[in-house]
Amino acid sequence: MEQPVVDKKNADDPSPTIHHILIVDDEEENLDLLASTLRRGNRIFKARSAEQALEIMAQEEIHLVITDQRMPGMTGTELLIRLQEKYPAVVRMLVTGYGDMDVAVQAINQGRVHRFAAKPWDPGDIKQIVAEELERYDLLTGNERLTRDLIAKNQELLAMNAELERQKAAFEKLANEYRQQRELAIEMSEKFARANLDLIKAQEENKQKNIKLETINRQLEQLSITDGLTGFFNYRQMLVLMDGEIGRARRYNLFLTVMMIDLDRFKIVNDTHGHLFGDTVLRTATRIIRHNIRETDYPTRYGGDEFLIILPHTGTDRAMFLAKRIQADLKGHVFVAPNNDKIHLSASIGIAFFPHPRASNRESLISLVDEALYQAKEQGRDRIVVIPG
Known part of the structure; x- marks a missing residue:
């Protein structure tokens, strides 16, 4: 079987965030053209078939998959269905000709595909679509991390509250240790206040990220119903x-x-x-x-x-x-x-x-x-x- 191809020409890209993009197409020319278009700021993986793409997915952390529809063996939509089941967080994009437009629309309606591009695609449009989807991916994964942090901080607050209660009981029982317990209570109160401030800050950051995500979703919805050149409905x-x-x-x-x-x-x-x-x-x-x-x-x-x-x-x-x-x-x-x-x-x-x-x-x-x-x-x-x- 042909070995998976990794495009390393972007290895020296100074961008602080490197996304991993997997391009799937049975035609080498299309693979190279898409890889050249999307290389800047990203690490590109290339596969000549859906089966080879699944091998790469099992070995690498991939953030976005862009696949052609018509390929020998498994089709693009069949591949994306497999990816949705096994890697639900990965952004899924489909490149298709006008003859397969109904297939692409059906795949989007079923949630199998996030976006699609029609052939012949424009390099500028492809780069913009990929950038938008990767930005939304970063926001979603960032929100998940932030949620985990919030849960951890809540658990920390619960533990601190329990400790404060224990120290309070010890203070009342052991009056002769008043000074020591008082100092400990002050220290714990300061920790509680700092943790509470961190929680408020995290909640505000999460709110701002959600606002930005809603704005992007509205923009994407508008793009899906309008003509890019004229602004009229498509x-x-x-x-x-x-x-x-x-x-x-x-x-x-x-x-x-x-x-x-x-x-x-x-x-x-x-x-x-x-x-x-x-x-x-x-x-x-x-x-x-x-x-x-x-x-x-x-x-x-x-x-x-x-x-x-x-x-x-x-x-x-x-x-x-x-x-x-x-x-x-x-x-x-x-x-x-x-x-x-x-x-x-x-x-x-x-x-x-x-x-x-x-x-x-x-x-x-x-x-x-x-x-x-x-x-x-x-x-x-x-x-x-x-x-x-």
């Missing part, structure tokens, strides 16, 4: 929001309108001026869209340059007004490219509403608004099309 959260608003509209007999926005000829901007400028254009466009909608509306990123806006309690007239205002603001904005070219963008917009004879659920409503957007494109772009009832 596609998965869009599906959840659509189901909720359709159910509310049906239950209370309310109007619900969805609007799909596509930036015309955005691909040409990307191809001509590069993806970094394209990302800047997308961020600016989403700020313009957000400025024109209400706080109660839900902006989501549907695709690359497509956005789906959920407008609760909104009829088609109000939606048409918003669409025209968004179109006008986008056309009126001047985007300055790196070569100082001045670029104007237009948008094609499709609008559909619920209830509608052809839309009884989330899928049919999305299909309807997509049809409206297609018609707007076919009519020459920079158009607004509403699917009539």
